[in-house]
Amino acid sequence: MIEEKNLNLNQEMFQILIKSSSEGILAFDTGLKLTVWNKTMEEKTGKKAEECLGKFIFDVLPHLFPEETGKKFFETLKGKNSISQNGIFISGELGQNISYDAKYFPIKSGEEVEGGLVIINEVTESNSVKKQLDLLEQTIKTAFDSTPYDYWLLDAEGKFILQNNHSIQNFGDLKGKYFKDLTISPEFPTKWKTDFEKLRKGETVTREQNVFINQEEKHFYTIITPVKQNQEVMAIVGLSIDITERIKNDNIRLRNELELKTLLENSPDIIARLDLDLKITYINRTIGKISSSQPSSFIGKTYLELGMDPQEYEIFEKQARTSIKEKTPLEFENDYKSRQGIISFSIRLTPEFSSTGEVCSVLMISRETTGLEKVRNQLLENQNRLSSIMSNIPGVVFKCKNDPNWTMEFISDGVKQLTGYEVNELLYNNVLSYQKLIHPADRARLWEEVQSATDSDGNYLVEYRIITKEGKIKWVWEQGRLVNNGGFSGSLEGVMIDITERKDFEEALKKSESELKKTNAELEAYIYKASHDLRGPLASIIGLTMVAEMEIKEDQTLQFIKLIRNRTERLNDTLTNLLDLAKIKQKVLEPEHIIAEDLVNEIIDGLTNKSGLSNIEFHKNLPFKDFFYDPFILTSILHNLIENSIDFKQSVESPRISISMSNEADGIRIDIEDNGIGIGEDIRDKIFTMFYRGHDKSTGSGLGLYIVKSSVDKVGGTIDVKSEPNKGSRFSIFLPCIDNNQSETIHRQ
Structure with missing residues (x-):
């Protein structure tokens, strides 16, 4: 940089400096006409010195004319020393604006100002770099604070000097504290002492650490590395990644694998995995059903090598190859000659696929079916017996959904005799729903009674009327219970019995009872009236006998009179009792x-x-x-x-x-x-x-x-x-x- 002092243009050394300077230099006289335009100005602006010298400076550089820049030129001509200006722009050779810092110096001869000198430094490139560095710094800071990991910086002594936001949220603000003083676990101080020695030697340390944060156990994977300058550790950078979820998932996966292994090993079925050569790569211990050898002795061998009959193996191999080729599960029956004799198996082959979608192995599940035919026959016999029982039940056995339509899922053949409809007409509302058979006057009552009963203990007992296919009205007695089959409303299971005859008899009985009550009332009224009417004559007879007893002296006649009185009084007592009885009734x-x-x-x-x-x-x-x-x-x-x-x-x-x-x-x-x-x-x-x-x-x-x-x-x-x-x-x-x-x-x- 040329020192700030009054310059003399006639000095030869100064001319050499102007021409060789990497800074742009121009000079002007008191009329603001250019007197110097060095090589650097030619390179920056693309304008030759011959084109510019002697010309008005603002004609050559018209963009410098704004008030602020023009003022600097005039102040220089007034003799002010070393005027600085930042951020002026001069058009370059390609038309781009280039940013400069400029310094203005007056040129004097004695005390008289003869012109001015301007030294221009380009700052376009340095400003661009600064902006990029500022942007990079902001980007790093944003990433540092927004990353989901814990970043922190220690000095060479292990003291915190910087943390990102995530680290502060997890561990609090640790700035100024020493790493060794953290109380994240009982064994931490001892471990950190060992790690710190490695870091001071320039080694990187990695560790998985359990930490309790807000009484919750978390797992972190931590990488700590030293920052060195000239082989001297200047600082320590740490990164901690929360791997709690990964640890939990690993534990779940291990538990699932253990449960799956336990399930496989204790399955009643023989489960094996075969490679594409049909060699066994895994087999569970259930193989002991047909072999005394340990499962490990089967690994790496085919069933043919293990002694399967060649004809049986040929069937098995054909099925396995088909499953692999067509990439689809297959099921088939096969027999195996063991030490206990011939054992029948139901075999299911399921191809397993690699990440590329190709078959990489086959899972084989074998279930013994030696006694299956006997079980099937027994089930068929039980089914026939149950069907016979149900056909002889004086009513209908059913299972229906607990919905407003009473959708039938099962109903016995007795429904034909009860309703006139076939089973398939009522099943799943094929022709009509059972609800349509119920008498319209009973539908709402039946729904309310069933729902109320099933809400309490699940059992219900109802009586209602139905209209048969022939249009007859029948009374039905129904008893059932709610069965929760995993759905929202469940199903109803129960029995229906035709009680029409009983209801007719009850109705006739009610009518007879009513008529009997009427007859009894009439009889009681008659007894009351007759008793009441007879008491008058009887009282007269008793009175006459009492008079006769006083008048008659003959013994035999008197005896008859007393007898008549006695019998009359007894009759009077009976009538009195009958009257009392009638009064009680009414x-x-x-x-x-x-x-x-x-x-x-x-x-x-x-x-x-x-x-x-x-x-x-x-x-x-x-x-x-x-x-x-x-x-x-x-x-x-x-x-x-x-x-x-x-x-x-x-x-x-x-x-x-x-x-x-x-x-x-x-x-x-x-x-x-x-x-x-x-x-x-x-x-x-x-x-x-x-x-x-x-x-x-x-x-x-x-x-x-x-x-x-x-x-x-x-x-x-x-x-x-x-x-x-x-x-x-x-x-x-x-x-x-x-x-x-x-x-x-x-x-x-």
Whole structure:
């Protein structure tokens, strides 16, 4: 570079420097006309000195005329020293713009400025290189930060001086820390000490390392290499690649290979791999079924070399060659002579292909079929037996999809008799779906009942109507269960039975029952009316006999009158019982307030005309004073049971009757116990029968205990009898509550 000082153009040395300079040099006078244009300017611009000298500088280089550049020329002529300008452009020989840095110097003679000198350095190439270097630096930085691997740089002492983003995410910001101080695993410090010694010697280290990051174990493959200058290690560069997924996949592959090997070795079939010469390259240990030799003794040999019959091997070889040639699996049967005799095999050959798509080996699976024919015959026999059973079942066996069409997947031949349709018409809805056979009024109900039942325990039982092919309506009883066959809705398996006759009988029975109820109601009404109408005349007869007894003195006539009165009173009692029975049947239960002791006393007082009442000892146990119940029902029960105990007392012992009433959960307990003659076991089941009299002492109508049973049944209660001849009887009755009031009252008391 020419030193900055006032230059004298008349000096010969200066002229030589201008001509030989690698820098572009031009000079101009005070009129801005060119006085110097050196070789370098000629080379850069393509303009010769003869063309430029003496010409106005802005005519030669018109692009220099902009205000900034022009200003530099004028300032130079004013005498300013060493003016610099960066980034001026001069058109080159090929028309391209070339970038320059320029320095302007004034040319003086004494103190007077005579012109100016411009020294121009080309910077186009250096700027381009700089841009490329900047771009390369940015590219490297971007790649460094965006790569999915961990990059890091250590100084010669093992201290972190740089990490990429991925490394920071995995291990945190380690800048300024020493590699040896990392706590990624217990054995790491010892390993790093060994590795660091190798790196200081200029060796590259590779290692697989297990690291725990956020309590998760990861595997890394790490490459660490030294950066050397003049054989001296200046820095250490590291690259860590996360190979966790690869390790996992390797473990899965190894496990799969182990499982496959276990499966192959324990398969009941003989599995072998043959090369293209049909030599065995692998065979599992199941070969022990036909040979005492170890599997290893089969490797590298053909079945012919291992002793297979030549004719059998010829069949086998033909099939194997065909499978290889046509690149397709083949199955065939073959026999093998072993130490146990002839063994039959079903053989499947499957070609295996290389990465180029060519057959490279054949996988052979051999399954013993020696006893297969016997099994087939047994299966056929079982199938025939099952078909015979199903054809004799009084109904239809089926399997259908659990869909709105009840799509039949199997249905037995009995469907023809039930519906009139053939099996193939209903299978898979070929002609029509089973849903179309179901009576329209029953379709929605049937679907809801089946879905509800199968949602709970999988079993269902339904009855519905179908319309047969002939248009008849039949009733069907169907029982089945839901079978989950891997689909979303599963299938239904079950049996259908024609119950049309049963339904017709039930309908007739309902009609008969209705008519019987009507007849019974009419009969009860007649009995009630007849009993009621007869009581008036009977009362008159009883009254007349009582008058006659007072007037007539003749003994024989009086005896007849008493007899007539006695028979009339018995008839009146029977009519009274019949009236009570009719009332019970027609009664609407109406609970009323009852005082327990008053009710019992009233009933006993009403029986004062019974013979022998005076010497009976009554025991009353009434723990609660009052309650609500229907008084007619309660009176009928107590009256008839107490009267029954009076009628069948014993004369030998002092007669005793115990009456007990107590409250229980949701009802009343009544116990009537006596020490009378008792009831024999042979008649105990008959005592509640209408008009039954089980003892020669009985003088009643045979309706008392029947009325008790009817009263208990009316309220839904229970009655229990314990009795022993000559020791007495105990009647235990439970009467449930007949409304909320009564229940609350009982519990309150």
